[in-house]
Amino acid sequence: MRCSSCRAPAVLDVARHNAAFCERCFLTHCREQVARAVRHFGMLDDGDRVLVAVSGGKDSLALWDLLLDLGYRADGLHLGLGIDGYSDAGAQRTRVFAADRGARLQVLDLPSELGFDIPSGSRAARRTPCSACGLSKRHLFNAAALEGGYAAVATGHNLDDEVAVLFGNVLRWDLAYLGRQLPVLPAAPGFARKVKPLVRLGERETAAYCVVRGIDYVIEECPMSAGNRHLRYKEAFNSIEERSPGTKAAFYFGFLERITPLVEPAAAAERGDLHPCPSCGSPTVTEVCAFCRLAERARA
Ligand code: Q46
Ligand code: ZN
Numbered sequence: 001m002r003c004s005s006c007r008a009p010a011v012l013d014v015a016r017h018n019a020a021f022c023e024r025c026f027l028t029h030c031r032e033q034v035a036r037a038v039r040h041f042g043m044l045d046d047g048d049r050v051l052v053a054v055s056g057g058k059d060s061l062a063l064w065d066l067l068l069d070l071g072y073r074a075d076g077l078h079l080g081l082g083i084d085g086y087s088d089a090g091a092q093r094t095r096v097f098a099a100d101r102g103a104r105l106q107v108l109d110l111p112s113e114l115g116f117d118i119p120s121g122s123r124a125a126r127r128t129p130c131s132a133c134g135l136s137k138r139h140l141f142n143a144a145a146l147e148g149g150y151a152a153v154a155t156g157h158n159l160d161d162e163v164a165v166l167f168g169n170v171l172r173w174d175l176a177y178l179g180r181q182l183p184v185l186p187a188a189p190g191f192a193r194k195v196k197p198l199v200r201l202g203e204r205e206t207a208a209y210c211v212v213r214g215i216d217y218v219i220e221e222c223p224m225s226a227g228n229r230h231l232r233y234k235e236a237f238n239s240i241e242e243r244s245p246g247t248k249a250a251f252y253f254g255f256l257e258r259i260t261p262l263v264e265p266a267a268a269a270e271r272g273d274l275h276p277c278p279s280c281g282s283p284t285v286t287e288v289c290a291f292c293r294l295a296e297r298a299r300a
Pocket of ligand 2: 277278279280281282288289290291292293
């Protein structure tokens with residue numbers, strides 16, 4: 001197998017591009033895919049300050065590395081979720097990465113700073129761990145970005161993640177979620193801009209990127225993800241993609257091009273009227289925002 005760009009021996013093939021790459025050209029491919037996504041979807045402007053949500057896994061560390069490499073002023077925020085056997089490993093990999101690159105890292109430890117962890121907090125609030133975790137992350141990353149005056153929060157969602165979530169939303173025809181599943185959510189009062197610069201890269205590519213760049217990341221899945229339906233959707237799509245390369249990208253980018261314009265208004269109408277949460281000031285449609293209710297129950 002030869003590199004499609006320079007004819008040197010290839011180390012990785014990317015079937016959906018009908019291409020193979022040597023290490024050097026693979027890194028160029030990853031940078032080009034991220035730069036293209038950023039440009040095409042208007043995610044960031046040159047010189048923007050970006051807050052990167054970093055877990056210590058392959059996607060978030062690859063994202064941070066790529067954004068720094070592309071010249072963005074990218075700082076990291078790591079949340080300590082208090083998940084045994086997982087959170088410490090993520091914090092450690094994140095700290096090592098930041099120290100190696102001389103990048104700015106903020107760490108917010110939920111148990112010691114907010115008084116609850118995800119496993120016990122989710123039980124107290126009668127939510128699944130991933131629902132409590134997702135809610136906490138959205139709230140805390142948004143709040144930190146607003147407080148720090150960042151242009152955007154960047155998350156490491158890759159093509160496989162977006163395809164799995166899209167498939168789940170389509171199975172339920174959940175218009176509110178479909179209308180919000182965009183690679184860019186613009187800033188609005190109380191909301192920082194959200195961007196997903198890895199949507200043009202699959203998880204095999206982000207893992208390979210970390211290996212080639214010598215980035216040490218947490219390989220183990222979060223123990224709370226067991227039974228997560230998105231993992232099953234990923235497996236299903238992997239077997240389809242194996243037989244028909246390009247299916248994932250066609251499904252996701254076709255949705256963005258052709259369906260998003262149809263569902264966005266319906267989703268906006270479902271959102272209701274926002275007012276500031278009396279406890280934290282975040283915009284909410286309920287009396288007190290979902291995060292403050294979760295935190296209150298978790299600390300009780
Ligand atoms: S960290 Fe949190 Fe994930 Fe663990 S509890 Fe679920 S959402 S699986 S990305
Ligand atoms: Zn609140």
